[in-house]
Amino acid sequence: MSSSNGHLLEVNNLRTYFETEDGVVKAVDGISFLLKRGETLGIVGESGSGKSVTNLSIIRLIPDPPGRIVSGEVIFDGQDILLLPPDEVRKIRGCRIAMIFQDPMTSLNPFLKISKQLMEVTQLHLGHSKGQAYEHAIDMLETVGIPDARARVDNYPHEFSGGMRQRVMIAMALSCKPELLIADEPTTALDVTIQAQILELIKKLKEETRTSVILITHDLGVVAGMTDHVIVMYAGKIFEQAKTTELFARPGNPYTKGLLRSVPDPTSEQGKLYQIPGSPPDVAHLPPGCPFAPRCERAEDICRREFPPFVELTRDHHSLCHFANEVFAASGGTPENVRV
Amino acid sequence: MNDDPVEHHPEDQPALTPLGIPRAETPDPNVIAVGPEMAVAEADVRWPEGGEVIKGRSLWQDAWRRLLKNKLAVFGLIVVIVIAIAAITGPWLIHKMLGFTPDYIPSNDVKLIKSFPPFTSPEGKFSWTHPMGTDNAGRDQFARVLQGGQISLFVGIISTLVSLLIGISYGAVAGYIGGRVDNLMMRLVDVLYSLPYLILVIVLLSMFRSQTPRGQLVLLFVALGSVSWLTMARIVRGQVLSLKNQEFVLAARATGVSTTRIIFRHLVPNTLGPVIVYATLTIPQVMLTEAFLSFLGFGVQAPLASWGSLAADGAQNIAIYPWQLIFPGVTMALTLFSLNFLGDGLRDALDPQMRTE
Numbered sequence: 001m002s003s004s005n006g007h008l009l010e011v012n013n014l015r016t017y018f019e020t021e022d023g024v025v026k027a028v029d030g031i032s033f034l035l036k037r038g039e040t041l042g043i044v045g046e047s048g049s050g051k052s053v054t055n056l057s058i059i060r061l062i063p064d065p066p067g068r069i070v071s072g073e074v075i076f077d078g079q080d081i082l083l084l085p086p087d088e089v090r091k092i093r094g095c096r097i098a099m100i101f102q103d104p105m106t107s108l109n110p111f112l113k114i115s116k117q118l119m120e121v122t123q124l125h126l127g128h129s130k131g132q133a134y135e136h137a138i139d140m141l142e143t144v145g146i147p148d149a150r151a152r153v154d155n156y157p158h159e160f161s162g163g164m165r166q167r168v169m170i171a172m173a174l175s176c177k178p179e180l181l182i183a184d185e186p187t188t189a190l191d192v193t194i195q196a197q198i199l200e201l202i203k204k205l206k207e208e209t210r211t212s213v214i215l216i217t218h219d220l221g222v223v224a225g226m227t228d229h230v231i232v233m234y235a236g237k238i239f240e241q242a243k244t245t246e247l248f249a250r251p252g253n254p255y256t257k258g259l260l261r262s263v264p265d266p267t268s269e270q271g272k273l274y275q276i277p278g279s280p281p282d283v284a285h286l287p288p289g290c291p292f293a294p295r296c297e298r299a300e301d302i303c304r305r306e307f308p309p310f311v312e313l314t315r316d317h318h319s320l321c322h323f324a325n326e327v328f329a330a331s332g333g334t335p336e337n338v339r340v
Numbered sequence: 341m342n343d344d345p346v347e348h349h350p351e352d353q354p355a356l357t358p359l360g361i362p363r364a365e366t367p368d369p370n371v372i373a374v375g376p377e378m379a380v381a382e383a384d385v386r387w388p389e390g391g392e393v394i395k396g397r398s399l400w401q402d403a404w405r406r407l408l409k410n411k412l413a414v415f416g417l418i419v420v421i422v423i424a425i426a427a428i429t430g431p432w433l434i435h436k437m438l439g440f441t442p443d444y445i446p447s448n449d450v451k452l453i454k455s456f457p458p459f460t461s462p463e464g465k466f467s468w469t470h471p472m473g474t475d476n477a478g479r480d481q482f483a484r485v486l487q488g489g490q491i492s493l494f495v496g497i498i499s500t501l502v503s504l505l506i507g508i509s510y511g512a513v514a515g516y517i518g519g520r521v522d523n524l525m526m527r528l529v530d531v532l533y534s535l536p537y538l539i540l541v542i543v544l545l546s547m548f549r550s551q552t553p554r555g556q557l558v559l560l561f562v563a564l565g566s567v568s569w570l571t572m573a574r575i576v577r578g579q580v581l582s583l584k585n586q587e588f589v590l591a592a593r594a595t596g597v598s599t600t601r602i603i604f605r606h607l608v609p610n611t612l613g614p615v616i617v618y619a620t621l622t623i624p625q626v627m628l629t630e631a632f633l634s635f636l637g638f639g640v641q642a643p644l645a646s647w648g649s650l651a652a653d654g655a656q657n658i659a660i661y662p663w664q665l666i667f668p669g670v671t672m673a674l675t676l677f678s679l680n681f682l683g684d685g686l687r688d689a690l691d692p693q694m695r696t697e
Contacts, residue, residue, distance in 0.1 A: 061593055065519065094595030101594075107587040111609040120605075121595050172595065 007075075008179055008212050009035040009058070014072035016050075016057045019065065023284040027053040027067075029236040033229075037179070038210040042227035042244065044217060044259065046280050050236040051216045055182045058214075059097050060089050077179065095125035098173035100202075102185040104165035108157035114141075114168055115153040121175045140171035144201060163194035167201065174205060181206070182214045187222065199226060220263050224248055229316075232256050235281055235291035238310075242317040252311075252319035252328035254296050290322070298323060403613075406689040413685020416678035423675050427489030434483045475653065475664055484645050485668050491646040492672065495560060496627040500619050502565025503626075507572025508615065512603050514573070515580030526577065529570050537567040541629070545638045553641040560639055564626050575618055579611035613690040620683035624676040631672060647672040 016028040028050045035041050043051045056062050058074050060081060074081040076097065081089060101107040109117060118137035122128040128136060134153075141149035144167040157165060166186060173181060183202060187195035203226060206213050215226055223230055223244065230247045232240040232255065240253040251257045258276040278295035287293065293303040302322050311324035313333060321327060407413055434440065474481055514525040544563040549556070583589065584607065592606050631648025633639035635655075640646040647668045654665030 059594060061590065090596045090598065092596070093593070094597075099591070099594040101587050101591055103587055107591040109588045109592070109606050109610070111612075112606070120592075120597065124596060169591070172591075 006036055007034050008037045008077060009214075010073070010075040011054075011058065012073040012075070014054065014057055014074065015070040016053050016062055016067060017070050018067045020284065022282075025284045026236050026286070027283060028057060031072075031231075031233075031236075031238055033231055033238070033241065035180070035212050035214065035229075037212055038206075039229065040206065040213040040215060040227045042215045042217065042223040042230040043233060044220060044223055044230060045233035046218060048280050048283065049233040050283075051218075051233055052184055053236075054233070055099070055184060055214060055216060058182065059093050059099065060086075061093075091125070094121055094173075094178075095176045096178055097180045097182065098176070098178035100166070100169050100173050100181065100183045100186045103189045104162055104169055105189065107169055108165055110157055113154050113156055114160070118153070118168070118172055118175060121172055125176045136175065137171075140175050141168070143174070143205070144168070144171040145197075146171075162190055163197065166190060166194075166198050170198070170201060170205070174209070174211075177209060178211060180212045180214070182216070184216045185218070186215075187219075188217070195222075202226075220259060232259065235283055235286060237291070237320060238318075239292070239321075240317075240319045242313075246314075246317055250317075250328060250331040250333035252313045252317060252324050252331065252333065253321050254298055254323075254327055255292050256319075257327065257331070258295075258297075290320075298327075403686075403689045407685050410685040410688060412681045413689075416681030416685065419674060419678035420682060423489060423671070423678075424493060427486050427493060430486035431483050431490070434480065434486070440480060440483065475661075481664065481667055484650060485647070485671055488645040488647045488650050488668060489671065489675070491557070491640055491644060492627050492630060492648070492675075495557075495564065495630045495640075495646065496623040498561045499564035499568060499626045499630075500622045502561060503569035503572050503622060504615070504619055505569075506565070507569035508576050508608060508611070510569065511573035511576030511578075512580050512608055512611070515577035516584050516599070516603050516607060518581075518584075522577070526574075529573055532567075533570050538629070538632075540567060541633065542636070542638055545633065553644045556639075556641050557644065560630065560633070564629060568622055568626055572615070572618060572622070575614055576608075576611050579614060580607050583607055583610050617683060617687040617690060620679060620686055624679040624683075627672070627679075628676060 011034075012032050014028055014031045015026070018025040018027055031050075031054055033041065043054065045051050053062065053067075057069050057072075058076075058081065060069070062069060069082060072082065076092070081092065084092075108114070115134060115137050118140060119128070119130070119133035122133045122136050123130070126136075138149045138153050141153055146152055146164060146167055152160075157168075160168065170186075181202075186202065187198050190198060199222060202213065202215075205211070213226075215222070217223060227244045230240075230242060230244050231238050232247070232253065234255055240247065240251065240256045242252070247256065248260070251260060255276075258274075261274045262276060264273055276295055281287070281291050281294070287304065289302075289304040289306055290296070290299070290308045293299040296303065300322070306322070308320050308322045308324075310318055310320050312318050313324060313328045317328075317333075319328065407417075475484065510525065510529075514522045541563045544566075545556075545559060548559055580603075589602060589606060592602050597606070627647075630639055630646060631651065634646050634648030635652040637652070640649045650668035651665055651672070654661070654663075654668060658665050
C-alpha cells in the first residue's frame with residue numbers, strides 16, 4: 001500500500017484539451033501537484049478555471065470526444081492511471097478513488113431505491129453478497145448520520161431532502177473505504193447550515209479513515225476551514241500553490257489577493273463589495289501573456305507580452321506571476337529562494 | 341450539548357464504525373461548536389415523531405392515482421381486462437358447459453352445417469346456445485370470437501414485447517454510446533423506416549410461408565415485431581440522450597459501474613414512462629395490422645381464428661349473414677378503442693407536465 005515518497009497522488013504536467021468548433025480549449029494546461037495520505041487539498045478558482053476537469057481527468061471520466069487528456073501523468077499509489085487499461089481504471093473508481101458531486105438532487109438515480117444504489121458499489125468492488133451489501137448500506141447510512149437508517153434505506157431519492165441526499169452520496173463514496181475522496185463542490189447546492197454539517201461530516205470521516213481529500217470549491221471560507229494545502233486555478237493553470245495558512249496570510253499572487261478581497265467581510269462597514277474587474281477569459285483564445293493580465297491591477301507591459309514564470313517563493317509556496325516576489329513581499333512574506 | 345445527528349443513539353451504536361475505526365467516546369473538542377443556526381438545520385434530519393417512518397408515495401403510486409381520475413382510461417382498462425379474461429377463459433368454459441370447441445364442426449348432422457342467426461336454434465326458435473350465431477360451417481361464432489380475441493391479443497402483446505426488447509436495447513445503446521455508432525445505428529433505422537412496412541411484412545410472410553397454422557402465427561410475430569421496434573428505438577434513444585448527461589450517470593461511472601450496467605440498470609428504468617405509453621399504443625396498432633394481414637389472407641390461418649380472419653370470412657357473406665362480420669368487428673373496435681383510451685390516460689398520468697388541461 002505504501003507508495004513512492006509517501007505520496008498517494010502525484011499529478012505531473014496534466015493537460016486536458018477540448019476540441020470545440022471554436023478551437024482547442026485548454027481546460028487544464030500543465031497542472032502538477034502532490035497529495036500525501038490523509039491530507040486535504042483544496043482547489044479554488046472561478047467557474048471555468050478547470051477545477052472539475054482536473055479531477056475528472058484524474059479518474060479518466062473526461063467525455064471523449066470532445067475532451068482529451070493530451071499529456072501528463074496521474075500517479076496514484078505508484079501506478080499511472082492514464083496508462084491503465086479501462087477495466088483497471090473502473091476497478092479503482094468508486095473503490096480506491098471516490099467522488100462526491102455538486103448537486104445531490106441530480107446525482108442519485110431517481111428510479112432506484114437508496115439501498116440498491118448503495119449496494120451496487122460494494123457488490124461491485126468488495127464482492128459482497130446481497131445480504132452483506134444491504135447491511136453495509138445501513139451501516140454506512142448510520143455513519144453519515146441518517147436517522148432510522150434501517151427504515152430509510154429502502155426509500156427513493158425524492159423522499160430525502162438535499163442535505164440528506166448529500167449524506168447518502170457521501171455514504172456511497174465512502175462505502176469501499178477509498179484512499180482518495182474527490183469532493184467536487186460538495187456544498188454549493190446546499191444552504192449554509194446544511195453546508196456546515198456536510199463539511200463537518202467529511203472532515204470527521206476523513207480523520208477516522210485517513211482518507212486523502214481533494215476539495216474543489218469556489219468558497220474560500222470552506223478552503224480555510226478544511227484544507228492543508230490550496231491550489232488556486234485560473235484559465236486552466238495553477239496560479240498559486242501553498243499551505244492553506246500561508247496562502248491566507250501571505251498571498252503571493254495578485255489573483256489570489258483579488259479573490260481574498262472579494263470575500264464579504266461582515267465586520268467591515270464597506271458599502272460595496274470588491275470584485276475583480278472583468279470576467280474569466282475565453283480559454284480557447286488566450287492572449288500571449290499572462291491570462292489574468294487584462295483584469296490585473298498591477299499588470300505591466302511584460303504581463304501582456306510574456307507568459308509569467310512559476311516562481312518558488314518558499315519551499316511550499318509557488319506563484320505564477322512576473323512580480324510574485326514583490327506581491328509576496330507586499331503581503332509580508334520573505335522570499336526564500338529568489339529564482340526566476 | 342450534542343446535536344450532531346450522528347450521535348442520536350449513542351447506546352445503539354456499535355463500538356466500531358463500518359469503516360473499522362473505533363468510535364470516539366467523547367465528542368472531539370475540535371469539532372465545531374454547534375451554534376443556534378445548527379438547530380435550524382436539524383429540521384433537515386427529519387427525525388420522525390415517535391419512531392414512525394415517513395411513508396412517501398412513489399412515482400408509480402402517484403401515476404396510478406392520476407390514472408384512476410381519468411374516467412375514459414379507467415373504462416378502457418376495465419374493458420381490456422374483461423375482454424382479456426373472456427378471451428382466455430371463454431373457449432374453455434364454453435367447452436365445459438356446452439360441449440363444443442371453437443373449431444367444432446357438427447359433421448354428424450348436415451342440417452347443422454349452415455350459418456344460424458344469433459340466439460337462434462336450428463329449428464328457428466330462441467336459444468342461448470349460439471348467442472352470436474354460427475358461421476358457414478356451423479361453428480359457434482361466440483366461441484370463435486373469443487378464441488380469435490385470444491390470438492389477436494396474443495399477437496398484439498408478443499409483437500409489442502419483441503419490439504420493446506429490440507427497440508429499448510437498440511435505442512439505449514445508440515443513445516448512450518453516441519457519436520459515430522449512434523449515427524450509424526440511427527441511419528439504419530431511418531432506412532428501415534422509409535420502407536413501406538406493410539409491403540415488407542407481406543413479403544416476409546409470403547416468402548417464409550409456413551405449412552402449419554402455428555408456424556404462420558410465429559412468423560407473424562416475427563414480422564410484426566421486426567417492423568414495430570423502429571419508433572420504440574427512436575423514443576428510447578431520445579430519452580437516453582437527455583438522461584445521459586445528468587449527474588447521476590456521471591456518479592455511477594465514478595463508482596466504477598460498467599457501461600452495460602449503466603445503460604440497462606440506470607438509464608433504461610428512467611425511460612420507462614414514455615416506453616409504457618408507447619407500448620400501450622403499439623398493441624392496438626399491431627392488432628390492427630394483424631387484422632389487416634389476416635383479412636388479406638397472410639395472417640392467421642384456419643382452423644385458428646383471429647378477429648381479422650373472422651371479419652374477412654364475414655365480409656364475404658355480409659349481405660346474407662351480417663352477424664358474421666358485425667360481432668368480430670365490434671369486439672375488435674371496442675378493444676382497440678379501450679387500449680387507445682388507456683394509452684392516452686397513461687401518457688397523462690406518467691407525464692403530468694404534458695397535460696393540456
